[in-house]
Amino acid sequence: MSATAGEAEGQSGPAERLGLQPGMVVQELGWDDDADEDLRRAIEEHTGSELVDDEYGDVVDAVILWWREDDGDLVDALVDTKTDLTDGGAIWLLTPKVGRDGYVDASDIAESAPTAGLSTTTSKSVAPDWLGTKLVTPRARQR
Numbered sequence: 001m002s003a004t005a006g007e008a009e010g011q012s013g014p015a016e017r018l019g020l021q022p023g024m025v026v027q028e029l030g031w032d033d034d035a036d037e038d039l040r041r042a043i044e045e046h047t048g049s050e051l052v053d054d055e056y057g058d059v060v061d062a063v064i065l066w067w068r069e070d071d072g073d074l075v076d077a078l079v080d081t082k083t084d085l086t087d088g089g090a091i092w093l094l095t096p097k098v099g100r101d102g103y104v105d106a107s108d109i110a111e112s113a114p115t116a117g118l119s120t121t122t123s124k125s126v127a128p129d130w131l132g133t134k135l136v137t138p139r140a141r142q143r
Contacts, residue, residue: 030094
């Protein structure tokens with residue numbers, strides 16, 4: 001097997017696809033019984049630490065926010081989610097895929113993110129029933 005084949009396979013892990021690195025502190029919000037346990041386990045194994053919750057009390061490198069259609073106001077949740085996020089950190093908004101219970105329309109995310117002071121950068125499948133949308137704080141324009 002060649003090194004490039006191994007590198008390509010290494011990119012297929014869910015935590016790697018989310019851009020998470022070993023040593024990162026990842027906060028998890030919105031967990032419920034429908035959350036994908038394989039994804040959670042893969043993130044913990046890859047980063048080398050357990051996911052932390054909203055009681056962590058320190059800054060985090062990334063946030064995983066499980067969100068469903070009936071979870072409330074998405075703008076409020078995104079604003080609250082930014083509180084513990086370090087500069088340059090990312091929020092991964094995980095929503096049920098089309099046709100799944102709790103599906104969130106992409107237009108709702110597109111409208112909510114800028115109102116919360118975030119930019120949508122990418123969306124990708126992260127688990128069989130979940131889509132991940134990466135949200136970041138926009139960089140200030142350099143003069």
